[in-house]
Amino acid sequence: MTDERSALTASLRHHLDGPRRAARDEARRLDGAAFGHPPGPLPMSEHRTRVAAQVRELAKATFPAGGFPEHQGGTGRYGDSVTAFEMFGHLDLSLFVKAGVQWGLFGGAVSLLGLERHDALVPRIISGEAQGCFAMTETGHGSDVQGLLTTATFDPSADEIVVHSPEPAARKDYIGGAANDAQLAVVFAQLVIGGDSQGVHALLVPIRTDDGSPAPGVTISDCGDKLGLQGVDNGRLLFDHVRVPRTNLLGRYGDIAEDGTYSSPIENPNRRFFTMLGALVRGRISVAGGAGAAARSALTLATRYAAERTQFPAPGTGVEPVLLDYRTHQRRLLPRIAAAYGLLYAENELVGAMDDVLSGRVTDEQERRQLETRAAGIKVLTTRHTTDTIQECREACGGAGYMWANRFAWLKSDTDIFTTFEGDNTVLLQLVAKALLGEYEDTFGDLDTAGIVRFGARLAAGTVLERSAMRGLMQRIVDAAPGREEDVTFAIRGTQLRLLRDREEHLVETVARRLRRAQEPDGDTFAVFNNCQDHLVDAAEAHVERLVVEAFAAAVEECPDPDAQAVLVRVCDLHALTTIEKHKAWYVEHDRLSPARTKALTAYVNDICAELRPHATMLVDAFGIPDAWLTTEMLATS
Ligand SMILES: Cc1cc2nc3c(=O)[nH]c(=O)nc-3n(C[C@H](O)[C@H](O)[C@H](O)COP(=O)(O)OP(=O)(O)OC[C@H]3O[C@@H](n4cnc5c(N)ncnc54)[C@H](O)[C@@H]3O)c2cc1C
The missing domain is CATH 2.40.110.10 (Butyryl-CoA Dehydrogenase, subunit A, domain 2)
Known part of the structure; x- marks a missing residue:
C-alpha cells in the first residue's frame, strides 16, 4: 500500500471509529485466536464449554463494568461498553450473545429495573460470579x-x-x-x-x-x-x-x-409497561452493533477476495480480470459497503444518544422515546442488511465462500436469528410506525389497535411534518436543492434527502388518512388497522432509511480531512441513491420521478460504483478489523 493510500485508509478508519475509538482499539487488542470462532464446528457441548470459559476471561476486561453506574460498582461508561461489545461481533457470535445475556440483558435488567436493595448483586454480575x-x-x-x-x-x-x-x-x-x-x-x-x-x-x-x-x-x-x-x-x-x-x-x-x-x-x-421495556433499550442497540460488525467482516472478506480472484479471460487480451472489475460484482459489493458505512455512522450516533440517556445527561421524556424508536428502527435495518449482505458475500466468493475455514458459514448461521431476537423485525417496524404517527405523544404506550386508530383519526398532516423534521443542517441542504423534476440532479445531497423525505411523508400521511376510516359508523377497528399493516411497515422503513442517510450525510459534513471527505461524499451518494433506486417503482407510481429519470438514476449508480471500484479494498480496510480476527484459507493475504 502506498503511503498516501494508507494515510487515507487511516483517516477513514479514524472517522468511522467515531468518538469511541479508544474503546474500539482496546477491543482490537483482544487475541483473535482466544476469542474467535473455533477452527470448525464443534460438538454443541464443547462449543458451549469454550464460550463459557471465554466469558469468564472477558469478565477481567474493563468493558463489563462500563455498563453499570458507579454506585452499583460499575464505571458508568455506557457508550464505551456497548462499542467494545460491538467489536465482539467480529469474533465468535456465540460469545457476543452469551456475554450480551450476562451483562446486557440479565445485568441490565437488575441494574435498571431493580432498587437499591438489588445493588449489592451488581458487582457479582460484573465479575461473572453471579451468572x-x-x-x-x-x-x-x-x-x-x-x-x-x-x-x-x-x-x-x-x-x-x-x-x-x-x-x-x-x-x-x-x-x-x-x-x-x-x-x-x-x-x-x-x-x-x-x-x-x-x-x-x-x-x-x-x-x-x-x-x-x-x-x-x-x-x-x-x-x-x-x-x-x-x-x-x-x-x-x-x-x-x-x-x-x-x-x-x-x-x-x-x-x-x-x-x-x-x-x-x-x-x-x-405507560409503566413501556417505560420498563424502554429502560432495556441497550439490548437492541447492541444487537444492531454486533450485526453490523458481522456484515463488515463479510464485506471485508468478499471484497479482498474479489480483488484477488480472477475468472474468464477478457476477449482479445487473454488476461483474466479480477472479479471486482465486473460490473455485477461492483454492484453487489459497493452499495452494501456504502450501506455498512451509513449504518455504522447511525449506530455511532445512537450509542451517543444512549450514553446521554443512561448517564442522566438527557432526561427529557421525548428524547428518551425518540431513542427507543430509533433503536428499534436501526436494529431492523442493520440486521436485515446483515442477513442480505452475508448471503451476497458468500455467493460472491463462490465455492470458497461455503467452507467453514472462510468464515461465511459462521457468519450466516450465527446472525440469522438477529432479525428475530430483541424484537422481531416486522413487529418492531410496526412500533416505529406507531411512534411516528405520534401515538406515544398523546397516550404514551397505549398500543392497542383502538388507540392507534383513534390517533390516526385526529392526525393532521402538519404533525407528521413536524415529527419528521430534519436536523437543521439537513434542512438547509434540502432547501438549497432544486425542486422541479427537470432540475433533479442526483449528485446533490439535498435532492437525495428531499426524495427520501418526500416518500416518508407521503407514506405516513396516507396511512394516517386510511386509519381515519375506522371512525366511520360501521368501521371495523381491527380490519382497518390490519389492512394498513403493510403500509405502516413501509412508512416506518422509509423513516429509518431517511434517518440513516441523514446520519451518514451529517458525518460526511463533519469529516475534518478533505481527502477522506471527498471519498465519503461519493460513498454517501452511493448509499442514498441505491436506497432511492430500490424504491424507483414507488417514485414512478407516485409521479415523483419519470421513467427516464429512474433509468438515468440506475446509470448514475453504475457510474459511482465504477468510480469507487479503485477504492473498494481501502473502504473495507477502513473498517479496522484486525487481520488476526479474519484469517481464512481463501485469501492469499491471510
Ligand atoms: C437463539 C435465540 C435466543 C433467544 N434468547 C432469548 C432470551 O435470552 N430471553 C428471551 O426472553 N427471549 C429470547 N429469545 C426469544 C426471542 O426474543 C423471540 O423468539 C422473539 O421475540 C420472537 O418471538 P416468537 O418467537 O414468539 O415469534 P412470534 O412473535 O410468534 O412471531 C412469529 C412471526 O409472526 C409475526 N408476527 C407476530 N406478531 C405479529 C403482528 N402483530 N402482526 C404481524 N405479524 C406478526 C412476526 O413478524 C414473525 O415473523 C431467543 C430466541 C432465540 C431463537
Missing part, C-alpha cells in the same frame, strides 16, 4: 410481551411471591444461559396482588442450587441444536409454585411495600 439469564419469552408469547402467562402472585401471609407457569404455553423458551450456566433468572410475569393483576413485572428467581441442579419447583430443559449460536446454552424453564422473597421484585417501576401495598411511580399501567 444469570433473562426469561421473558414464553412458548405461547414472544412478540406480545403483555400477553405473558407466567404469574407472580404475592402471598402476604409469607411475605413471598409465588412464581408459577399455569399452562404449557407459559413455559419460558429459548432463554440464553438457562440450559447450563445461569443460577438466577430475571423472570417476567404478571404480578398479581390481592387477586388483581398489575401487569408484567420482572423479578429475580434462583433457578439452580449451589450444586447446579434445578432449584425446587423449577424444571429446566435444553433447547438443543439450533441453526447457529451453538455455543449458547438456550433453555426452557417451567415454574411450579416457586416461592421467592417479596424483595426479589425488581421494583423500580412498581413495588410491593412491607405492608403488602403496591405502588408505582407511573400511574398508567400501559
Whole structure:
C-alpha cells in the first residue's frame, strides 16, 4: 500500500471509529485466536464449554463494568461498553450473545429495573460470579410481551411471591444461559396482588442450587441444536409454585411495600409497561452493533477476495480480470459497503444518544422515546442488511465462500436469528410506525389497535411534518436543492434527502388518512388497522432509511480531512441513491420521478460504483478489523 493510500485508509478508519475509538482499539487488542470462532464446528457441548470459559476471561476486561453506574460498582461508561461489545461481533457470535445475556440483558435488567436493595448483586454480575439469564419469552408469547402467562402472585401471609407457569404455553423458551450456566433468572410475569393483576413485572428467581441442579419447583430443559449460536446454552424453564422473597421484585417501576401495598411511580399501567421495556433499550442497540460488525467482516472478506480472484479471460487480451472489475460484482459489493458505512455512522450516533440517556445527561421524556424508536428502527435495518449482505458475500466468493475455514458459514448461521431476537423485525417496524404517527405523544404506550386508530383519526398532516423534521443542517441542504423534476440532479445531497423525505411523508400521511376510516359508523377497528399493516411497515422503513442517510450525510459534513471527505461524499451518494433506486417503482407510481429519470438514476449508480471500484479494498480496510480476527484459507493475504 502506498503511503498516501494508507494515510487515507487511516483517516477513514479514524472517522468511522467515531468518538469511541479508544474503546474500539482496546477491543482490537483482544487475541483473535482466544476469542474467535473455533477452527470448525464443534460438538454443541464443547462449543458451549469454550464460550463459557471465554466469558469468564472477558469478565477481567474493563468493558463489563462500563455498563453499570458507579454506585452499583460499575464505571458508568455506557457508550464505551456497548462499542467494545460491538467489536465482539467480529469474533465468535456465540460469545457476543452469551456475554450480551450476562451483562446486557440479565445485568441490565437488575441494574435498571431493580432498587437499591438489588445493588449489592451488581458487582457479582460484573465479575461473572453471579451468572444469570433473562426469561421473558414464553412458548405461547414472544412478540406480545403483555400477553405473558407466567404469574407472580404475592402471598402476604409469607411475605413471598409465588412464581408459577399455569399452562404449557407459559413455559419460558429459548432463554440464553438457562440450559447450563445461569443460577438466577430475571423472570417476567404478571404480578398479581390481592387477586388483581398489575401487569408484567420482572423479578429475580434462583433457578439452580449451589450444586447446579434445578432449584425446587423449577424444571429446566435444553433447547438443543439450533441453526447457529451453538455455543449458547438456550433453555426452557417451567415454574411450579416457586416461592421467592417479596424483595426479589425488581421494583423500580412498581413495588410491593412491607405492608403488602403496591405502588408505582407511573400511574398508567400501559405507560409503566413501556417505560420498563424502554429502560432495556441497550439490548437492541447492541444487537444492531454486533450485526453490523458481522456484515463488515463479510464485506471485508468478499471484497479482498474479489480483488484477488480472477475468472474468464477478457476477449482479445487473454488476461483474466479480477472479479471486482465486473460490473455485477461492483454492484453487489459497493452499495452494501456504502450501506455498512451509513449504518455504522447511525449506530455511532445512537450509542451517543444512549450514553446521554443512561448517564442522566438527557432526561427529557421525548428524547428518551425518540431513542427507543430509533433503536428499534436501526436494529431492523442493520440486521436485515446483515442477513442480505452475508448471503451476497458468500455467493460472491463462490465455492470458497461455503467452507467453514472462510468464515461465511459462521457468519450466516450465527446472525440469522438477529432479525428475530430483541424484537422481531416486522413487529418492531410496526412500533416505529406507531411512534411516528405520534401515538406515544398523546397516550404514551397505549398500543392497542383502538388507540392507534383513534390517533390516526385526529392526525393532521402538519404533525407528521413536524415529527419528521430534519436536523437543521439537513434542512438547509434540502432547501438549497432544486425542486422541479427537470432540475433533479442526483449528485446533490439535498435532492437525495428531499426524495427520501418526500416518500416518508407521503407514506405516513396516507396511512394516517386510511386509519381515519375506522371512525366511520360501521368501521371495523381491527380490519382497518390490519389492512394498513403493510403500509405502516413501509412508512416506518422509509423513516429509518431517511434517518440513516441523514446520519451518514451529517458525518460526511463533519469529516475534518478533505481527502477522506471527498471519498465519503461519493460513498454517501452511493448509499442514498441505491436506497432511492430500490424504491424507483414507488417514485414512478407516485409521479415523483419519470421513467427516464429512474433509468438515468440506475446509470448514475453504475457510474459511482465504477468510480469507487479503485477504492473498494481501502473502504473495507477502513473498517479496522484486525487481520488476526479474519484469517481464512481463501485469501492469499491471510
Ligand atoms: C437463539 C435465540 C435466543 C433467544 N434468547 C432469548 C432470551 O435470552 N430471553 C428471551 O426472553 N427471549 C429470547 N429469545 C426469544 C426471542 O426474543 C423471540 O423468539 C422473539 O421475540 C420472537 O418471538 P416468537 O418467537 O414468539 O415469534 P412470534 O412473535 O410468534 O412471531 C412469529 C412471526 O409472526 C409475526 N408476527 C407476530 N406478531 C405479529 C403482528 N402483530 N402482526 C404481524 N405479524 C406478526 C412476526 O413478524 C414473525 O415473523 C431467543 C430466541 C432465540 C431463537
